[in-house]
Structure formats: C-alpha cells, structure tokens
Amino acid sequence: xxxxxxxxxxxxxxxxxxxxxxxxxxxxxxxxxxxxxxxxxxxxxxxxxxxxxxxxxxxxxxxxxxxxxxxxxxxxxxxxxxxxxxxxxxxxxxxxxxxxxxxxxxxxxxxxxxxxxxxxxxxxxxxxxxxxxxxxxxxxxxxxxxxxxxxxxxxxxxxxxxxxxxxxxxxxxxxxxxxxxxxxxxxxxxxxxxxxxxxxxxxxxxxxxxxxxxxxxxxxxxxxxxxxxxxxxxxxxxxxxxxxxxxxxxxxxxxxxxxxxxxxxxxxxxxxxxxxxxxxxxxxxxxxxxxxxxxxxxxxxxxxxxxxxxxxxxxxxxxxxxxxxxxxxxxxxxxxxxxxxxxxxxxxxxxxxxxxxxxxxxxxxxxxxxxxxxxxxxxxxxxxxxxxxxxxxxxxxxxxxxxxxxxxxxxxxxxxxxxxxxxxxxxxxxxxxxxxxxxxxxxxxxxxxxxxxxxxxxxxxxxxxxxxxxxxxxxxxxxxxxxxxxxxxxxxxxxxxxxxxxxxxxxxxxxxxxxxxxxxxxxxxxxxxxxxxxxxxxxxxxxxxxxxxxxxxxxxxxxxxxxxxxxxxxxxxxxxxxxxxxxxxxxxxxxxxxxxxxxxxxxxxxxxxxxxxxxxxxxxxxxxxxxxxxxxxxxxxxxxxxxxxxxxxxxxxxxxxxxxxxxxxxxxxxxxxxxxxxxxxxxxxxxxxxxxxxxxxxxxxxxxxxxxxxxxxxxxxxxx
Amino acid sequence: xxxxxxxxxxxxxxxxxxxxxxxxxxxxxxxxxxxxxxxxxxxxxxxxxxxxxxxxxxxxxxxxxxxxxxxxxxxxxxxxxxxxxxxxxxxxxxxxxxxxxxxxxxxxxxxxxxxxxxxxxxxxxxxxxxxxxxxxxxxxxxxxxxxxxxxxxxxxxxxxxxxxxxxxxxxxxxxxxxxxxxxxxxxxxxxxxxxxxxxxxxxxxxxxxxxxxxxxxxxxxxxxxxxxxxxxxxxxxxxxx
Numbered sequence: 001x002x003x004x005x006x007x008x009x010x011x012x013x014x015x016x017x018x019x020x021x022x023x024x025x026x027x028x029x030x031x032x033x034x035x036x037x038x039x040x041x042x043x044x045x046x047x048x049x050x051x052x053x054x055x056x057x058x059x060x061x062x063x064x065x066x067x068x069x070x071x072x073x074x075x076x077x078x079x080x081x082x083x084x085x086x087x088x089x090x091x092x093x094x095x096x097x098x099x100x101x102x103x104x105x106x107x108x109x110x111x112x113x114x115x116x117x118x119x120x121x122x123x124x125x126x127x128x129x130x131x132x133x134x135x136x137x138x139x140x141x142x143x144x145x146x147x148x149x150x151x152x153x154x155x156x157x158x159x160x161x162x163x164x165x166x167x168x169x170x171x172x173x174x175x176x177x178x179x180x181x182x183x184x185x186x187x188x189x190x191x192x193x194x195x196x197x198x199x200x201x202x203x204x205x206x207x208x209x210x211x212x213x214x215x216x217x218x219x220x221x222x223x224x225x226x227x228x229x230x231x232x233x234x235x236x237x238x239x240x241x242x243x244x245x246x247x248x249x250x251x252x253x254x255x256x257x258x259x260x261x262x263x264x265x266x267x268x269x270x271x272x273x274x275x276x277x278x279x280x281x282x283x284x285x286x287x288x289x290x291x292x293x294x295x296x297x298x299x300x301x302x303x304x305x306x307x308x309x310x311x312x313x314x315x316x317x318x319x320x321x322x323x324x325x326x327x328x329x330x331x332x333x334x335x336x337x338x339x340x341x342x343x344x345x346x347x348x349x350x351x352x353x354x355x356x357x358x359x360x361x362x363x364x365x366x367x368x369x370x371x372x373x374x375x376x377x378x379x380x381x382x383x384x385x386x387x388x389x390x391x392x393x394x395x396x397x398x399x400x401x402x403x404x405x406x407x408x409x410x411x412x413x414x415x416x417x418x419x420x421x422x423x424x425x426x427x428x429x430x431x432x433x434x435x436x437x438x439x440x441x442x443x444x445x446x447x448x449x450x451x452x453x454x455x456x457x458x459x460x461x462x463x464x465x466x467x468x469x470x471x472x473x474x475x476x477x478x479x480x481x482x483x484x485x486x487x488x489x490x491x492x493x494x495x496x497x498x499x500x501x502x503x504x505x506x507x508x509x510x511x512x513x514x515x516x517x518x519x520x521x522x523x524x525x526x527x528x529x530x531x532x533x534x535x536x537x538x539x540x541x542x543x544x545x546x547x548x549x550x551x552x553x554x555x556x557x558x559x560x561x562x563x564x565x566x567x568x569x570x571x572x573x574x575x576x577x578x579x580x581x582x583x584x585x586x587x588x589x590x591x592x593x594x595x596x597x598x599x600x601x602x603x604x605x606x607x608x609x610x611x612x613x614x615x616x617x618x619x620x621x622x623x624x625x626x627x628x629x630x631x632x633x634x635x636x637x638x639x640x641x642x643x644x645x646x647x648x649x650x651x652x653x654x655x656x657x658x659x660x661x662x663x664x665x666x667x668x669x670x671x672x673x674x675x676x677x678x679x680x681x682x683x684x685x686x687x688x689x690x691x692x693x694x695x696x697x698x699x700x701x702x703x704x705x706x707x708x709x710x711x712x713x714x715x716x717x718x719x720x
Numbered sequence: 721x722x723x724x725x726x727x728x729x730x731x732x733x734x735x736x737x738x739x740x741x742x743x744x745x746x747x748x749x750x751x752x753x754x755x756x757x758x759x760x761x762x763x764x765x766x767x768x769x770x771x772x773x774x775x776x777x778x779x780x781x782x783x784x785x786x787x788x789x790x791x792x793x794x795x796x797x798x799x800x801x802x803x804x805x806x807x808x809x810x811x812x813x814x815x816x817x818x819x820x821x822x823x824x825x826x827x828x829x830x831x832x833x834x835x836x837x838x839x840x841x842x843x844x845x846x847x848x849x850x851x852x853x854x855x856x857x858x859x860x861x862x863x864x865x866x867x868x869x870x871x872x873x874x875x876x877x878x879x880x881x882x883x884x885x886x887x888x889x890x891x892x893x894x895x896x897x898x899x900x901x902x903x904x905x906x907x908x909x910x911x912x913x914x915x916x917x918x919x920x921x922x923x924x925x926x927x928x929x930x931x932x933x934x935x936x937x938x939x940x941x942x943x944x945x946x947x948x949x950x951x952x953x954x955x956x957x958x959x960x961x
C-alpha cells in the first residue's frame with residue numbers, strides 16, 4: 001500500500017467546471033487523484049479526465065528541451081516536422097535569443113500589423129495576461145486571440161449586446177434550485193460531466209423538469225420531460241416561436257419587462273412571423289412540443305437556460321444566443337437563484353483567458369481597445385508613452401490566419417493551441433500556416449501546429465506551475481505546483497517575461513513594461529489594479545475556496561449570481577431577429593448535416609489526451625449515424641465510411657446509433673487520422689466571427705478497410 | 721430543522737434536529753461511533769453493522785447510521801453487548817477479507833481487542849485481481865461489500881449503473897452485468913467508485929503498478945497492448961518486454 005509523499009490540492013486542467021483535485025505524489029510521480037467531498041464545485045465527484053487523465057505529463061514524446069528547426073523554413077515552403085531528428089536541441093538562451101531576434105526583425109520591418117498571437121484557454125490567467133501584455137505593450141498589436149473565438153464568441157457578443165456582460169449569470173450547482181431548465185446545443189454528459197451529474201440529480205432528486213432542444217439525442221434526453229429534436233440551425237425559429245406562444249398566451253412577465261428591459265414593443269411586433277407552424281416547418285419539431293415547452297418554461301417559478309457550443313458555433317450564432325436571451329427577458333427568468341442565462345464554457349480557463357484580455361477587441365476586463373480612456377489607462381499601467389498603444393481592434397483567430405500573406409501577418413506565436421486541428425477548413429489553415437514567415441510554438445508536445453514552427457519552447461504543465469484558473473461559473477481557483485517542471489521545461493509566465501525583456505532591449509525601449517515578477521500572484525495583483533472584477537482577489541484569499549467574480553474589493557465575498565439589481569448596461573435589451581439558414585444547406589450532392597464536437601475521453605485537438613492512457617478507451621474517430629440512414633446506405637456498425645464535404649474528405653469507422661437523428665451525422669474533432677475539421681466550413685458569424693462548426697453538409701459513402709488511415713483493434717464500449 | 725429533539729447518549733444529554741440519525745446526533749455531541757460502510761456522501765444502508773448501538777426498550781441493536789433518533793431515547797454506544805457485537809463483526813471481516821489496506825479497520829481490530837484468527841476454519845475469499853481496463857483494477861479479495869461503489873455509480877453520484885451485487889451469500893461480489901469487461905459495460909471511468917472505496921479493493925492502475933515494483937519510467941513505457949494484458953500479477957519480471 002502506497003503512502004505517498006504528499007497530497008497537493010489544485011484545479012482540474014480540462015473542462016470549464018473547474019473541479020477541485022488532490023494529486024497524490026511519490027518520487028515526482030502523480031499516481032492517484034482524489035477530490036475533497038466538501039468541494040463546493042464538484043462535491044468529490046470527477047470524470048475520467050480529472051481522475052485518470054494526467055499521465056500526459058510523463059509521456060515519452062513530451063518535449064522538455066528547447067528546440068530549433070535544423071532546416072530554415074521559408075514562407076510558402078514551410079513543412080511539418082514531427083520527428084525529433086528534424087530539430088536541434090538548444091539551451092534556453094539560444095532559443096529565446098533566436099526568437100527575440102526574429103520577432104524583432106519582423107516587427108521593425110513590417111510593424112505591429114505583422115505580429116499576432118494565440119493565447120491559450122488551458123493556461124493560467126497570469127500566463128494569458130502576460131502574453132497579451134507582451135504583444136500589446138511591446139509589439140503594439142491587438143492581433144491577440146484564443147480559442148474562445150471558436151467556442152463561445154457569439155454567446156459573449158450576444159450577452160454584451162443584450163446585457164453588457166459575458167459570463168454565466170448563475171452558478172452551475174444552482175441547477176437544483178430550478179423548477180425548469182432548458183438545455184440546448186450542449187451535451188454535458190460528455191463535455192461538462194460534473195454539471196451533468198448536478199442536472200441529473202436536479203431532475204431525479206429535486207423535481208426539476210428538463211427541456212432538451214438538440215439535433216442529437218444526447219444522454220440527458222433520458223432525463224428530460226420534453227425533447228425537441230430540431231434540425232441543425234433552426235434555433236432562432238424554435239426559441240422565437242416559444243416567445244411567440246408566451247406572448248400570445250399572456251405568460252410573460254410584464255413587471256420585469258417594464259422595470260428592467262427596453263425595446264420590448266419592437267421585439268413583440270417582430271415575433272408575429274415566428275408562429276409555431278413556421279418553426280415546425282423549419283425545425284421539423286412538432287408544433288405542440290414547442291407550445292408545451294413555452295408554457296413549461298414560462299410557468300416555472302425559477303427557470304434557467306444552459307447552452308454550449310451548439311448555439312454559438314454557427315453563422316447566425318449571435319442571433320441564436322439572442323433568441324435565448326430574449327426568452328429569459330420575456331419571462332424575467334434572470335437575476336435570481338436558480339434562474340439565469342448560462343453558457344457552459346468549454347475550457348478550464350476560457351472565462352479567465354477572456355477576462356485577462358486574450359482577445360483582439362478588449363484589454364483585460366472587457367475594456368474596449370478603441371476607447372481612448374481605456375488605452376490611456378493601460379498605457380499608464382505598462383509605462384508606455386501616451387498614444388503608444390494600438391487603438392485599432394485586432395484580428396480574430398480565424399482572421400489572423402486569413403491575413404497571413406506578404407503585407408499582412410508574418411509572425412505568429414502560439415501558446416498551447418492547436419489551430420491545425422481546431423480551425424475549420426483545415427486544408428485552408430494548412431496553406432496559411434505554410435505561408436508564415438516565423439512561427440513560435442510553446443507547448444508540451446509537438447502537435448500538428450507546433451510541427452510547422454521554427455522554434456519550440458517547452459512549457460511546464462499545469463501540475464508544474466503556480467497560477468489561477470477561472471471556471472465557467474466565474475470562480476477563480478488556485479493551480480499549484482505539485483512537481484518540479486520536467487526536464488528543462490519552464491512555466492509559461494517565466495518564458496514570456498524572459499522573452500519580452502530580450503525583445504524590449506533589442507528595441508531600445510526607454511522604459512520596460514515590467515517583467516520582473518517573482519511570483520504569479522504579483523501578476524494577478526497587477527491585473528486586479530486595472531480590472532475591477534478582479535480587484536479583490538489575492539492568492540491568500542483563494543487558498544481553500546475560490547471566489548466568484550466580480551470581487552471588487554478585498555473584503556467582498558464574491559458573486560454567486562449576477563444581475564439581481566441591475567444589468568451592466570442598465571436596462572437589458574430585446575433584439576429583433578430574423579431566421580437565416582445555415583451557410584450550407586443539405587442538397588442532393590451533400591445530403592447530410594455534419595455536426596462536430598467532443599467525446600468524454602478526449603480533449604479538443606488531442607495534444608494532451610491522445611498522449612494519455614485515456615486514448616486506449618477511445619482510440620479512433622467514429623462517425624455517429626442514425627440506423628435508418630445507415631441501412632439506406634448499406635453501412636454496418638463499425639464499417640469504414642468516406643465522408644466528403646466541399647472542402648475535404650476523410651475515412652473513418654461508422655457507429656450506427658440513435659444518439660444522432662436522421663439526416664445528421666456527428667464526428668469528434670480530436671483525431672488527426674480523420675480530422676473532422678478538414679470538412680467543416682470557415683463561414684463566419686458576421687458579428688462574432690465564429691465559424692459554423694456545427695453545420696457543414698457532407699456526403700457519406702461506404703469505404704474499404706484499406707482506406708482507413710489508422711487501423712486499430714477497436715475498443716468495444718458499452719457506454720451510452 | 722425547526723424542531724429539535726432531546727435524548728440521552730452515554731448518560732449525556734444531547735439535543736439534535738428532528739430527523740437526525742443517531743449517528744448524526746452523537747457526532748454533533750462529540751460522541752464517536754465507529755463506521756465502516758457509512759460515508760458522508762453516500763446513502764447510508766446499515767450494511768456493515770459496526771455502528772450498532774443499544775437503545776433502551778428496543779430488542780435488537782440499532783445501526784446508528786440509518787436509525788432516526790427520537791425524543792426521549794436512551795442510547796448506549798459502548799455497552800458490553802455493543803462492544804461484543806462490534807468485536808465479532810471485525811473478527812468475521814478479518815477472517816474472510818484481506819484487510820491489509822484498510823488501516824482504519826485494522827485500528828478498530830486493535831481497539832476492540834478482536835482476535836483476527838478467532839475463526840480459523842473460515843474460508844477467505846481470494847478472487848483474482850481483475851485488470852480489464854487502462855484506468856483502475858479491481859481486487860475483490862479486499863472487498864468488504866460496503867456498497868459505496870455501487871451507490872456512487874448509481875443515484876448517489878453518477879447515474880451510470882455499471883456495477884451491482886452478483887451472487888448470493890458467500891459468493892456475493894461486486895460485478896458488472898454478466899461479468900463483462902468494464903469497457904463493455906456502461907462504465908464511463910469516472911472513478912467515483914475508486915474515490916469512495918475504503919479498503920484498496922479499487923485502485924488506479926498506475927498506483928497498482930507502482931506498488932508492484934514498476935518504476936514510473938517503466939509504467940510510462942508500457943505499450944497499449946502491454947497495458948491491456950491481464951493478470952500482470954502472475955508475471956515475475958517487472959520489466960516490460
């Protein structure tokens with residue numbers, strides 16, 4: 001029986017739930033993870049990733065020494081180097097001097113518009129704050145973004161338009177206080193497993209009623225009172241039809257509307273066209289179901305809406321999210337316990353990375369970059385001459401890649417992201433990556449994107465550094481150093497500071513923006529001085545239990561739910577909406593709608609989980625297809641299929657299952673052997689610039705075993 | 721919680737909220753009653769009976785974890801009859817289960833002066849270690865059938881229902897349906913069961929390999945097929961081939 005040398009509390013690095021972990025360590029080997037049963041976030045419960053998925057730290061392929069490409073790379077001819085023989089091991093000084101030289105050279109030649117950075121929603125608040133500070137203060141560019149753009153960007157934009165904020169309004173655990181809750185575009189059983197447990201308990205033990213609106217028959221449908229199996233992209237008609245019913249049947253909250261909202265009359269008039277009949281025609285959902293759902297939601301004392309990426313990841317993602325916000329405003333189901341508008345954030349720290357300013361239009365704390373007063377404040381904070389900071393909104397994730405060409409973006413710095421798996425339309429992404437003049441990768445593994453890089457900076461994992469993550473319900477929690485960094489790897493914040501100083505001295509900057517932090521706590525304190533929501537957060541206050549932002553003062557207890565008194569923009573605003581079809585609609589040539597997403601055992605581009613034993617549990621990409629469709633095409637469970645869109649084609653095995661509905665196929669995007677994003681479209685939502693990951697049209701044809709890129713012994717699984 | 725009730729526990733006057741169990745009332749008054757199967761975050765079932773107490777006027781001993789305290793109850797948690805029962809329970813457990821990784825139960829054995837060899841003819845249960853997945857192993861020789869794992873797999877946490885009791889009487893064991901390998905069951909490998917197991921019967925695989933003498937390096941060098949090989953325990957050499 002192992003006693004272990006120590007047990008260190010920390011926060012899970014996977015999803016936005018932010019579970020509290022205790023890592024058990026012996027000889028710097030984490031051999032077990034437990035969770036305290038009195039945790040306010042997860043009550044001792046974990047999922048497979050949190051409990052067992054940390055072995056990537058010790059994987060043989062992890063890079064723990066700085067690397068420079070042996071063969072100098074030229075724009076347009078850049079190649080991928082997965083093999084270590086194509087890289088030269090160097091020391092940190094050489095790697096950082098080389099990086100600083102190249103970045104300085106490009107900046108001095110082409111100016112700030114040539115510089116761009118992808119921050120990382122897996123890294124800490126401190127890492128992200130510093131990386132955006134580096135690019136804004138030193139390179140004077142706002143081309144700073146991270147994967148929130150590919151994730152909840154449209155939810156954030158919609159919430160800012162309607163309410164003036166950009167986060168979950170309530171705490172996930174409050175779901176037990178709901179009488180009714182709507183779950184849409186979200187599969188929490190696989191993507192927010194602990195919130196799914198709380199939802200199941202809310203239904204089974206606390207009598208809550210669940211309405212699921214989703215094109216996939218997700219496991220939560222087993223717990224639902226109503227299931228509306230909508231066609232992908234028909235969200236606005238369905239939710240607007242619900243609003244239509246609520247209005248016609250006089251079930252709306254007049255008092256709330258008068259006291260706290262604006263633009264109601266125009267909105268009410270706009271609902272005329274969204275009859276249940278119209279919604280039925282567009283969505284394929286029986287009108288009676290829509291009417292029942294509307295009555296159930298409106299009649300509840302406390303009702304909440306939870307959504308994830310099925311809502312924003314669309315060319316009309318902002319409108320989708322607005323249709324949900326309209327519903328909550330119409331019924332007044334916001335601003336109380338057990339109500340609210342709750343976008344479930346995907347990454348462990350996507351909320352925090354957004355709060356820390358890893359976004360092209362905002363400084364930390366959602367302060368617009370094109371606002372003079374904000375710019376002046378940050379110039380002061382970073383010791384920059386007045387007018388020094390760039391006032392122009394920067395490019396978003398997808399726009400940055402699109403702008404890679406002579407005269408556009410030349411140098412890209414990627415911390416922890418993997419655009420070569422996560423961007424839509426990967427064939428296009430590949431061309432753009434090849435055209436870069438200089439690429440820096442800061443990561444644990446040489447992933448599909450890092451393989452294009454000129455220099456690889458080995459970062460410490462989450463268990464090897466100090467910091468904070470902000471989870472989906474805005475709780476800022478500690479991340480602790482449990483073991484020393486492996487090999488020569490270094491915490492991201494240290495790498496950034498070291499590099500920023502080297503660039504500053506090459507640029508002969510009269511005053512440094514300041515990089516001499518002794519501990520990450522000083523970084524968070526600096527951010528808190530200029531971001532009121534974080535002003536009251538100190539490491540010593542969150543040693544045991546995290547605090548939920550806003551925390552404006554040092555004695556403020558944190559904020560479990562928002563908007564009880566007022567909305568950040570004053571009155572919340574109703575928005576009138578139109579039904580806009582998806583960028584691509586199924587036709588004879590491409591009859592299926594492809595939805596993409598994640599599975600329980602894997603994470604995003606797979607950089608971490610495909611280097612974990614979890615890969616044994618789910619070793620290959622599988623395409624979910626409905627039995628009726630499969631029978632028509634002659635596809636058996638487990639047989640290879642070719643899936644083709646207008647942009648690309650992949651071969652993988654089919655999984656014949658009623659988890660998906662007729663006409664819709666689903667492919668997880670973790671697997672490079674059959675990368676789902678070769679198929680997806682890079683059509684963007686005009687307001688939020690988020691791509692339409694959830695609705696590309698495809699053709700499915702039987703394929704042969706030989707066409708599979710990776711032939712593995714398949715792992716039979718019995719889970720739903 | 722409005723109403724409160726009064727009782728006497730070990731000659732001490734105790735006040736507790738109506739609806740409390742005897743265990744809760746006693747703990748609140750600082751009176752320690754031993755528990756084994758009971759867990760704060762699982763539904764109590766009174767399976768192991770180690771928490772039995774004597775209630776005046778009640779014929780049988782009462783499991784404190786499930787019996788509600790009532791106004792005017794006179795309770796003895798350390799009477800001779802209680803102590804004898806607990807000692808016997810511990811002796812029976814020790815005779816049939818491998819308690820080597822249950823430090824709390826071993827401490828109780830000493831506290832209650834139990835004779836671990838009181839039943840020399842008892843048949844110990846020693847089923848082989850089940851190593852059928854990459855995440856955790858199941859060593860049911862160490863299982864005391866406390867039911868915590870079954871409960872957290874069901875309504876107490878996960879709503880997955882991958883495991884339950886199989887067999888009857890002495891043959892009772894925790895198992896998947898028809899003993900299918902864990903990956904083929906509804907298991908989602910959340911490890912909630914591992915988290916509540918009190919005896920080391922359920923254990924993360926890497927912890928288990930470490931205990932068997934594999935070094936962290938050797939563990940991380942195992943290939944997929946080596947990880948899937950079963951009954952590693954029977955192998956002599958810790959070096960992966």
